[in-house]
Amino acid sequence: MHPVPTDDQEAILHEIRKFLTKSVDADKCMAWEKEPGSAVSALKSSVAELGWFGYSAPEDVGGSEAGFVDLSLLYEELGRGLLPLQVINYMRGVQAVVDLDPKCSLLNNLTTAEKTICLSFDEEFNRLPENYDVKIEGDAVYGRKCYVLNAESADYHLVAAKEKGGLSLVVVENKDLKFQPLKTMADDSQAHVDYSGAKVIARLGDAGNGKEAFDKMWLNQRLLALSEMLGSMFCVLDTTVDYIKERWQFGQPIALFQAVRHQTADMATTVTACRHLTRQAITRTVAGTVESTEVLSALAYVGQAYKKVCWAGHHLHGGTGFVVEHPMHWHSERAQSYCIRYTPEAPFLKAITAKLLD
Amino acid sequence: MQYDFTAEQIAWRDEVRAFLKDNATEALIMETLEIGNEGKGPESTKFMAALQKKGWWSLAWPKEFGGMDRDPMDTWIFVDELEKAGVPMMPLTVTSVAPTIMRIGTEEQKAYWIPKIAKGDIDFALGYSEAEAGTDLAAATSKAELKDGKWIVNGQKMWTTMAHMGTHVWTIVRTEPDEPKHKGLSMIIVPLDAPGVTVTPIMVWPGLRTNAVFFDNVEVPEAYQMGQRGMGFYYAAMALNFERLSLGSIAMAHRSFKLVVEVVKEATFDGQALKDDPWIRERVGRIQMEIDAARLMTLETAWALQGGGMPIAESSMSKIYASELTQNITDLCTQILGMSGQLHFSDKSTLGQGWMQWLYRLAPMFAFGGGTNEVQRDIIGFMGLGLPKPSSKKLVKPGTKS
Numbered sequence: 102m103h104p105v106p107t108d109d110q111e112a113i114l115h116e117i118r119k120f121l122t123k124s125v126d127a128d129k130c131m132a133w134e135k136e137p138g139s140a141v142s143a144l145k146s147s148v149a150e151l152g153w154f155g156y157s158a159p160e161d162v163g164g165s166e167a168g169f170v171d172l173s174l175l176y177e178e179l180g181r182g183l184l185p186l187q188v189i190n191y192m193r194g195v196q197a198v199v200d201l202d203p204k205c206s207l208l209n210n211l212t213t214a215e216k217t218i219c220l221s222f223d224e225e226f227n228r229l230p231e232n233y234d235v236k237i238e239g240d241a242v243y244g245r246k247c248y249v250l251n252a253e254s255a256d257y258h259l260v261a262a263k264e265k266g267g268l269s270l271v272v273v274e275n276k277d278l279k280f281q282p283l284k285t286m287a288d289d290s291q292a293h294v295d296y297s298g299a300k301v302i303a304r305l306g307d308a309g310n311g312k313e314a315f316d317k318m319w320l321n322q323r324l325l326a327l328s329e330m331l332g333s334m335f336c337v338l339d340t341t342v343d344y345i346k347e348r349w350q351f352g353q354p355i356a357l358f359q360a361v362r363h364q365t366a367d368m369a370t371t372v373t374a375c376r377h378l379t380r381q382a383i384t385r386t387v388a389g390t391v392e393s394t395e396v397l398s399a400l401a402y403v404g405q406a407y408k409k410v411c412w413a414g415h416h417l418h419g420g421t422g423f424v425v426e427h428p429m430h431w432h433s434e435r436a437q438s439y440c441i442r443y444t445p446e447a448p449f450l451k452a453i454t455a456k457l458l459d
Numbered sequence: 460m461q462y463d464f465t466a467e468q469i470a471w472r473d474e475v476r477a478f479l480k481d482n483a484t485e486a487l488i489m490e491t492l493e494i495g496n497e498g499k500g501p502e503s504t505k506f507m508a509a510l511q512k513k514g515w516w517s518l519a520w521p522k523e524f525g526g527m528d529r530d531p532m533d534t535w536i537f538v539d540e541l542e543k544a545g546v547p548m549m550p551l552t553v554t555s556v557a558p559t560i561m562r563i564g565t566e567e568q569k570a571y572w573i574p575k576i577a578k579g580d581i582d583f584a585l586g587y588s589e590a591e592a593g594t595d596l597a598a599a600t601s602k603a604e605l606k607d608g609k610w611i612v613n614g615q616k617m618w619t620t621m622a623h624m625g626t627h628v629w630t631i632v633r634t635e636p637d638e639p640k641h642k643g644l645s646m647i648i649v650p651l652d653a654p655g656v657t658v659t660p661i662m663v664w665p666g667l668r669t670n671a672v673f674f675d676n677v678e679v680p681e682a683y684q685m686g687q688r689g690m691g692f693y694y695a696a697m698a699l700n701f702e703r704l705s706l707g708s709i710a711m712a713h714r715s716f717k718l719v720v721e722v723v724k725e726a727t728f729d730g731q732a733l734k735d736d737p738w739i740r741e742r743v744g745r746i747q748m749e750i751d752a753a754r755l756m757t758l759e760t761a762w763a764l765q766g767g768g769m770p771i772a773e774s775s776m777s778k779i780y781a782s783e784l785t786q787n788i789t790d791l792c793t794q795i796l797g798m799s800g801q802l803h804f805s806d807k808s809t810l811g812q813g814w815m816q817w818l819y820r821l822a823p824m825f826a827f828g829g830g831t832n833e834v835q836r837d838i839i840g841f842m843g844l845g846l847p848k849p850s851s852k853k854l855v856k857p858g859t860k861s
């Protein structure tokens with residue numbers, strides 16, 4: 102067992118952190134929030150230059166061929182450094198294509214960010230692919246997808262839809278689509294999308310045969326979400342520890358109050374549990390050594406813990422952490438948004454219990 | 460012993476409900492969400508005028524001040540109904556500052572300020588906190604010096620909510636610099652339109668505005684210093700106690716929860732009715748159970764006040780319980796609503812009116828604001844349980860030699 106990054110990985114992480122510290126700060130985040138799309142314009146080319154869009158893609162489509170563990174460490178840093186969600190979600194789009202079809206020719210333009218892609222899976226009342234209503238008929242997509250991140254701005258949509266009694270994964274161009282933009286807690290550019298005959302320009306896998314590939318890809322998306330959450334928690338904990346040492350009340354640093362120390366110690370304990378669960382889930386998934394509930398426990402626990410850590414951080418910052426210029430709220434917003442999208446607790450708790458009892 | 464309301468109390472509750480049926484419009488509820496409880500939009504101005512017309516504005520005030528002298532239980536019922544309806548709460552000017560003035564003000568001060576407050580001509584922002592004086596309120600350094608029959612006020616207040624909309628700030632400033640810190644503060648009223656007052660906005664996470672207020676040689680009449688000099692800290696504590704009585708309320712979260720329950724009854728996700736999902740059923744039951752407990756805790760505070768008591772430990776318990784429960788409720792309910800749980804209340808497609816995600820962003824403030832929960836826990840310890848107060852002196856265990 103080696104539950105921490107190697108020296109080589111640390112060296113890479115150091116460079117990633119350096120870039121994020123230089124490129125993302127609260128003032129910039131505030132400005133980006135005011136102007137939709139501006140974060141992507143500001144960061145896309147430098148992120149592409151660093152090779153992050155195609156971090157795990159094969160070299161012949163412009164990727165860096167990093168393994169999934171290295172990719173997950175990159176995502177930890179994205180969470181810690183608060184890389185804007187629009188950029189992360191484009192990276193996630195490319196990753197999904199890599200997972201589904203690493204030879205897909207669209208990747209040549211996606212890894213360089215000349216083109217962008219979003220993931221169009223959820224429906225208003227359906228999240229499980231077997232229940233999707235959206236259909237593919239004669240190479241065109243029909244129906245409504247919901248809560249699609251970057252829907253309006255992405256060049257392509259990767260759509261999961263019913264076909265031939267099974268699931269297909271196809272790409273359509275963002276042309277003549279109808280959008281209903283949504284105002285969300287994390288301000289992450291979501292929209293409902295109507296596909297009334299959008300033409301399929303590429304297929305990732307065989308028609309009607311995509312369920313297994315979809316599940317694998319979606320598990321990877323969830324695991325990367327865990328990494329982001331973990332990185333964000335590292336940041337919340339570090340920021341809080343620094344703050345309680347700096348902030349004086351009653352003639353002393355608030356860090357000297359036992360109640361404050363206990364809460365911070367609880368945060369650290371929770372983050373440690375999350376670190377182990379996340380990194381175990383990822384490394385054992387990659388190694389193919391998952392034996393029982395390792396992945397399920399991580400998926401059930403980390404998101405819920407993330408919110409608790411953020412709330413404790415908020416509490417210990419008092420009013421200072423409540424202003425819109427302070428980064429705390431971006432972490433807290435991501436905490437709940439990510440829980441809802443990637444790691445809702447209920448299905449994983451049910452799956453754990455089923456493993457134990459059924 | 461009995462927990463039921465009396466027939467009179469039920470009749471009063473029904474009267475309030477009937478009023479709210481006519482006056483708690485959708486437009487008012489949306490406006491309250493958008494600009495917060497303390498905002499003064501056109502709808503809330505109309506609503507407050509209707510309350511004034513009924514005489515309910517000064518519901519709990521004694522008759523001698525033109526009030527209705529309603530007792531704490533009736534007041535509790537009134538506040539509970541307002542919060543449940545999702546309409547703005549009574550301004551703190553009426554529920555916190557006015558009762559304090561009634562107790563501490565000179566006869567002239569009462570005669571000057573109370574009728575103006577009753578008419579709605581005066582609206583206070585509360586200027587207690589400063590950048591370095593949050594939980595430690597007594598550390599305030601803004602100061603006032605008496606010169607030629609006028610107070611000259613200098614300094615900076617933080618988090619002065621409503622200062623951009625109010626007429627005056629009810630503020631503590633240091634007037635006795637040579638006294639120990641708790642005894643060196645006085646309560647002064649500063650008109651917000653006085654020369655030398657600058658109000659700058661501070662935007663906070665749930666999308667609400669609060670302010671920083673700067674005093675630069677602001678001249679204030681001597682008579683605007685309220686009660687006794689050097690007692691400002693204790694007057695602020697008194698006003699905060701009045702404020703805290705409503706902070707223990709769980710009604711806003713309860714209202715939002717009821718909306719979520721309606722969604723759960725109807726909605727189907729992935730072909731499964733939400734109401735058949737064991738995880739959701741367990742959560743819904745747990746929330747209701749805790750709301751039941753929280754309501755009783757605030758009721759006990761009202762009941763104790765009714766009997767002439769000063770239920771300080773009880774109101775601290777309610778405040779902690781309600782603030783932490785609100786966080787829990789908003790967290791669970793945003794999850795129950797699934798992907799729709801992240802939608803803003805202005806988004807028409809949101810389920811449950813989007814209250815939960817707004818409350819989720821507001822909730823952390825309930826725990827550190829209005830007297831942080833750690834201090835409330837200390838209060839329960841020494842006021843409620845008779846535990847010794849923390850002391851900086853070195854202690855000697857009885858029966859041992861020093």
Ligand SMILES: Cc1cc2nc3c(=O)[nH]c(=O)nc-3n(C[C@H](O)[C@H](O)[C@H](O)COP(=O)(O)OP(=O)(O)OC[C@H]3O[C@@H](n4cnc5c(N)ncnc54)[C@H](O)[C@@H]3O)c2cc1C
Nearest residue numbers: 358416417419420585586587588593594618620829831833
């Ligand atoms: C949106 C908003 C509106 C507000 N409106 C007003 C207003 O209208 N008027 C006004 O006067 N103020 C207002 N406040 C200020 C509010 O009352 C303060 O935020 C609150 O008193 C906490 O002070 P602080 O933020 O400085 O936190 P701090 O006092 O710095 O506290 C930071 C952390 O330290 C902990 N802590 C501090 N002291 C102790 C201790 N002795 N033991 C254990 N733990 C401790 C706290 O619990 C907290 O977790 C508002 C604040 C906000 C965010």
